[in-house]
Amino acid sequence: xxxxxxxxxxxxxxxxxxxxxxxxxxxxxxxxxxxxxxxxxxxxxxxxxxxxxxxxxxxxxxxxxxxxxxxxxxxxxxxxxxxxxxxxxxxxxxxxxxxxxxxxxxxxxxxxxxxxxxxxxxxxxxxxxxxxxxxxxxxxx
Amino acid sequence: xxxxxxxxxxxxxxxxxxxxxxxxxxxxxxxxxxxxxxxxxxxxxxxxxxxxxxxxxxxxxxxxxxxxxxxxxxxxxxxxxxxxxxxxxxxxxxxxxxxxxxxxxxxxxxxxxxxxxxxxxxxxxxxxxxxxxxxxxxxxxxxxxxxxxxxxxxxxxxxxxxxxxxxxxxxxxxxxxxxxxxxxxxxxxxxxxxxx
Numbered sequence: 453x454x455x456x457x458x459x460x461x462x463x464x465x466x467x468x469x470x471x472x473x474x475x476x477x478x479x480x481x482x483x484x485x486x487x488x489x490x491x492x493x494x495x496x497x498x499x500x501x502x503x504x505x506x507x508x509x510x511x512x513x514x515x516x517x518x519x520x521x522x523x524x525x526x527x528x529x530x531x532x533x534x535x536x537x538x539x540x541x542x543x544x545x546x547x548x549x550x551x552x553x554x555x556x557x558x559x560x561x562x563x564x565x566x567x568x569x570x571x572x573x574x575x576x577x578x579x580x581x582x583x584x585x586x587x588x589x590x591x592x593x
Numbered sequence: 594x595x596x597x598x599x600x601x602x603x604x605x606x607x608x609x610x611x612x613x614x615x616x617x618x619x620x621x622x623x624x625x626x627x628x629x630x631x632x633x634x635x636x637x638x639x640x641x642x643x644x645x646x647x648x649x650x651x652x653x654x655x656x657x658x659x660x661x662x663x664x665x666x667x668x669x670x671x672x673x674x675x676x677x678x679x680x681x682x683x684x685x686x687x688x689x690x691x692x693x694x695x696x697x698x699x700x701x702x703x704x705x706x707x708x709x710x711x712x713x714x715x716x717x718x719x720x721x722x723x724x725x726x727x728x729x730x731x732x733x734x735x736x737x738x739x740x741x742x743x744x745x746x747x748x749x750x751x752x753x754x755x756x757x758x759x760x761x762x763x764x765x766x767x768x769x770x771x772x773x774x775x776x777x778x779x780x781x782x783x784x785x786x787x788x789x
Contacts, residue, residue: 480731480735488724491723545693546693549697552628553697556632557701578735586746589746590746
């Protein structure tokens with residue numbers, strides 16, 4: 453396979469970019485920790501205050517990441533869209549399976565709402581990280 | 594070839610299929626099998642998915658982390674790129690599937706075995722295993738997988754940037770080592786749980 457180390461005319465990926473992947477990754481870590489707290493207490497009621505706090509911070513980070521993302525002037529949006537779409541499909545299936553397991557195990561009420569929201573953050577954060585990491589190295593033109 | 598560009602060869606190079614579509618029916622079968630096993634509390638199905646998925650996940654992570662990773666680290670960047678072009682699309686399909694099989698059914702197996710109950714002597718070990726899986730998930734989903742996909746996209750360009758591929762592959766090599774080490778912890782925890 454031929455590769456080159458010579459400087460490219462447009463060094464996509466070497467331009468400074470906002471920390472979108474960092475924010476979505478930290479959001480992912482927070483929902484993972486929240487998930488561990490919830491699962492550790494199942495089938496008893498988990499400390500919902502702690503989990504809610506993790507979730508709120510995770511959602512705030514995702515909103516910040518989205519805000520930074522849409523402000524990027526030159527970006528390979530087509531590549532971002534394709535990768536995001538496929539990754540979203542995969543992680544919606546994974547999240548759906550986890551949600552199904554919790555519903556099947558009679559998780560109800562506030563706990564189920566928290567699980568659903570955390571899985572939504574999970575299903576959005578992973579595709580965001582993957583699509584951003586891929587698109588930042590693609591020439592926007 | 595590092596530092597050299599041969600456009601004619603580069604252009605005839607086959608496009609890499611990032612997601613191998615031929616593997617999707619197998620994934621669909623696994624998803625349906627896991628869903629039915631959970632839905633019907635099918636004990637054998639749950640155990641099968643958990644043991645097969647977990648065995649493959651652990652085996653692949655250890656092999657990649659401690660055998661493939663160091664070998665890749667010693668190869669030239671074009672050789673790494675050649676290997677990655679064939680290896681990574683398969684990992685894109687295999688890893689999420691075995692992880693989904695293992696985790697979705699593992700929780701049900703733990704519930705049926707009574708290990709989720711706080712009074713269970715296995716409860717603490719179970720929580721430790723959740724934490725180990727959490728670390729692996731965070732590393733794999735926020736570092737390893739994005740790097741894999743970015744490498745594949747870079748290699749699909751008419752003239753891939755070898756330096757960039759090398760940088761992204763380094764992430765792959767280091768994180769594969771971390772998940773390999775985490776899998777050793779998983780082996781200790783799971784054999785401990787199974788023998789109590």
